[in-house]
Amino acid sequence: MSGELPTLRWGIVGTGLISSWFVHDLALDREDAKARHIIQAIGSSSVDKGKAFVEKHLPGQSPTIYGSYEGIYADANVDIVYIGTPHAFHKQNCLDAINAGKHVLCEKSFALNAKEAQTVFDAAKAKGVFVMEAMWTRFFPLTRTIQSLLHKEKAIGSIHRIFCDFAMDQNIASLGPESRLKNPALGAGTLLDTGVYCVTWGLLGSDAEIGEKAQKPEIIAKQTLVDGVDIATSAVLLYPNGRQAILTSSSIVKTKSVFCTIQGTEGYIDIEGYTSTPVSFTVYSSKVGSSKKYESKGPGMGFYWEADAVALDIAAGKTQSEIMPWAETIRVLGILDEIRRQGGARFPQDETA
Ligand SMILES: NC(=O)C1=CN([C@@H]2O[C@H](COP(=O)(O)OP(=O)(O)OC[C@H]3O[C@@H](n4cnc5c(N)ncnc54)[C@H](OP(=O)(O)O)[C@@H]3O)[C@@H](O)[C@H]2O)C=CC1
Numbered sequence: 127m128s129g130e131l132p133t134l135r136w137g138i139v140g141t142g143l144i145s146s147w148f149v150h151d152l153a154l155d156r157e158d159a160k161a162r163h164i165i166q167a168i169g170s171s172s173v174d175k176g177k178a179f180v181e182k183h184l185p186g187q188s189p190t191i192y193g194s195y196e197g198i199y200a201d202a203n204v205d206i207v208y209i210g211t212p213h214a215f216h217k218q219n220c221l222d223a224i225n226a227g228k229h230v231l232c233e234k235s236f237a238l239n240a241k242e243a244q245t246v247f248d249a250a251k252a253k254g255v256f257v258m259e260a261m262w263t264r265f266f267p268l269t270r271t272i273q274s275l276l277h278k279e280k281a282i283g284s285i286h287r288i289f290c291d292f293a294m295d296q297n298i299a300s301l302g303p304e305s306r307l308k309n310p311a312l313g314a315g316t317l318l319d320t321g322v323y324c325v326t327w328g329l330l331g332s333d334a335e336i337g338e339k340a341q342k343p344e345i346i347a348k349q350t351l352v353d354g355v356d357i358a359t360s361a362v363l364l365y366p367n368g369r370q371a372i373l374t375s376s377s378i379v380k381t382k383s384v385f386c387t388i389q390g391t392e393g394y395i396d397i398e399g400y401t402s403t404p405v406s407f408t409v410y411s412s413k414v415g416s417s418k419k420y421e422s423k424g425p426g427m428g429f430y431w432e433a434d435a436v437a438l439d440i441a442a443g444k445t446q447s448e449i450m451p452w453a454e455t456i457r458v459l460g461i462l463d464e465i466r467r468q469g470g471a472r473f474p475q476d477e478t479a
C-alpha cells in the first residue's frame with residue numbers, strides 16, 4: 127500500500143459479530159486499496175471482552191483497549207468511530223461520538239426510526255463531522271455496475287418489477303429475551319435487520335436518483351408478529367409509473383441463492399449471493415437472446431469498499447457520502463417506519479424519539 131493513501135484511525139464501538147467482520151476486512155492486504163485503515167482502539171463493555179476480541183480477530187495488532195465506549199470518544203488518536211452495537215443504541219452512540227468531534231460510520235439500520243436519525247444528522251451538521259450509515263451493499267462494485275446497467279445503459283429496457291428477499295433461519299425461539307434479534311427495545315425484527323437490504327435493492331433498482339431527488343413510491347405492507355417482533359415482513363413499493371418492488375424478509379426460512387430478480391421490458395437480471403453481499407449477477411437480454419454473467423473480485427467480505435469511500439470523502443473534507451447521503455438514510459428509515467405502521471411492529475422508543 128502506498129504511503130500517499132489517506133489514512134483513517136478507527137475506534138470500534140462494540141465487539142460483537144459485525145465488528146469482527148469489519149475489522150477482519152480492514153486488516154486485509156489489498157493491491158487496489160484506496161485508503162489505509164488502522165484499527166486504533168476498541169471500546170467494549172469490558173476490557174476482558176475487548177482483549178478477547180483483539181486476540182481472536184486482530185492477531186498481531188495492539189489497538190488500545192477500553193472497557194467503555196467513552197474511552198474511544200475521548201481518544202485523540204481516533205479519527206472515526208465505527209458503531210457496531212444493536213439498533214437501539216445507535217442514536218446515543220452516534221451523538222456521543224459526534225459531540226466528541228469524531229467522524230462516524232454507524233451500522234445499519236442507522237436508527238430505530240427516521241426521527242432518531244434526523245436528531246443525529248442535526249448534531250453532525252452542527253459539529254461539521256462526517257457521518258454515514260454503513261449500508262455497505264451500496265458500495266460493492268457489482269452493485270454500482272448493476273445501477274449503471276439498469277439506469278444508464280437501460281440493459282433490460284424499462285424496469286417493471288423487482289423481487290428481493292432476505293431470509294435466514296435465526297432460530298429465534300431458542301434466543302433469550304436479551305437478544306437483539308428478540309427484544310423490541312433493542313430494535314428486534316427482520317425489518318431493521320435484513321429487510322432494510324431489500325428496501326435498499328428495491329430503491330436503487332427502481333430509480334437512478336436517491337434522497338430528496340428520488341421518486342416517492344406508495345407503500346403497502348404486512349408483517350407477521352410474534353411477541354410484537356416481526357418474524358416476516360412483506361412490502362410493495364408501488365411507483366407512480368406502475369413499477370413494483372416486492373420486498374420480503376423472514377427469520378424462519380432461508381433465501382434462495384438468487385436473492386433478487388429485476389425484470390424489464392427487454393430482459394431481466396438475477397443477482398446471486400447474500401442480499402447484503404452480492405457475489406455475482408447475470409443479465410438476460412430478450413432483445414439479443416443472450417446472457418452475460420458478472421462476478422465479484424476481492425478478498426474477504428467487502429467491507430473495505432465502504433471504508434475506502436469514507437476515507438476518501440473525509441480526506442476531501444466532506445461530511446456526507448454521495449452514495450449514502452443523510453437524506454437517503456432518512457428516506458429508508460421513513461419507509462421502514464411506514465412498513466411498521468401498517469404491519470404493527472413497534473419499538474418502545476417510537477413514542478419518545
Ligand atoms: N453489515 C452487516 O453485514 C451486518 C450488520 N449488522 C448490524 O450490526 C449491529 C450489531 O449487530 P451484531 O454484531 O449482530 O450484534 P451482536 O449482538 O453480535 O453485537 C453487538 C455488540 O454491541 C454491544 N452491546 C452494547 N449493549 C448491548 C446490549 N444491551 N445487548 C447486546 N449487545 C450490546 C456488545 O459489545 P460490547 O460488549 O463489546 O460492548 C455486543 O457484542 C446491528 O445494527 C446489525 O444490524 C449485524 C450483522 C451483519
Ligand SMILES: O=C1OC[C@@H](O)[C@H](O)[C@H]1O
Pocket residue numbers: 319320402
Ligand atoms: O446485516 C446483516 O447481514 C448479514 C446477516 O447475517 C445479519 O444478521 C444482518 O444483520
